[in-house]
Amino acid sequence: MVKLVHRKQEWEVKKGMTVRDAILKVGLNPEAVLAVRDGQLINEDTKIQEGDVIKLIAVVSGG
């Protein structure tokens, strides 16, 4: 399984799908986040691997 983390929320998804599909699957908008794995930005077509922890950084800021 792969863990997705966004702010204080976490989800588990199956390996093998793209980052973009994983973001959509958990109900987030790929236009509003950046995916980081092991401290590095990864593009949305990257296939997620077993054991990955993908941090989804919200790009929208206010104030």
Add this chain to the structure above:
Amino acid sequence: MKCRKCGRKAVFNMRRHKLALCAEHYLEWFPTQVERTIGKYKMFTRDERVLVAVSGGKDSLALWDVLLNLGYQAEGLYIGLGIDGGFGYSDLSLEKIQGFMATRPGAVLHRVDIPETYGESLPEVAARKQRGRGKPCAVCGLIKRYVMNRVASEGSFEVLATGHNLDDEVAVLFGNTLHWQVGYLARQSPVLEERGGLARKVKPLCRLYEREVAAYALIKGIDYIYDECPYAVGSTTNRYKELLNELELDSPSSKLQFYVTFLKAKEQGLFRQAIEQVELHPCENCGQPTTAPGLCTFCRLW
């Protein structure tokens, strides 16, 4: 997905441009876009002193970083508003700016601390003035605009630059269009020319998506404050940004098209009749330009 320039693995894809780039080429691409925007809208030259409003967030720090690297005379201005939000928001913002400066020797920061200078934090002033129904956003905007202009004027800066990105611009455009605020629509622009003592104001990131600015900051290693202003949570602006991103998901480049076609329509005369020329005169207390009789709205706060 491969980098369009070198064929190595891409780290960032921009659907609106049908362009994917590796880290190295993205860090070349982004400043080029900023330079193009500066040139296209004749924002400023390398001979002019630019005051960059920095908050510790990704947009203002990315902007300052790019301007310094491109060789512009860009100094920062930080306005401490005394916002806590349960986690020391203003203090954390300043820490991020100081961290940024530690890696950029020679970068100059001007600092105005509202609680130190005026005796009250932003939330305290807003509560006392009872403006904004529990949110200090209206007073925040008033204070920031006043201080930015005053520091620019006293420091002889020709230009004031803010980190507003395209998502910020289209959210405002969307809101003003929904409510048909023609006066505001007439005044929305990448450049507000100087007049009556108010500095020229520019938005060099106005054609870059918020996601693109965030990617630049991440790849460049700029440590910025991720938390939003606690008062911005649940704001109408953020709701508009969500809606526009849903549109963008379905139809890449929608946000950009909305913005540039609006600017083109304005250039062709749309809203021309709505542009009011208001008279500015010096405030009786501080001498800064104001439309209000007697004291300016900022001086009336205290």
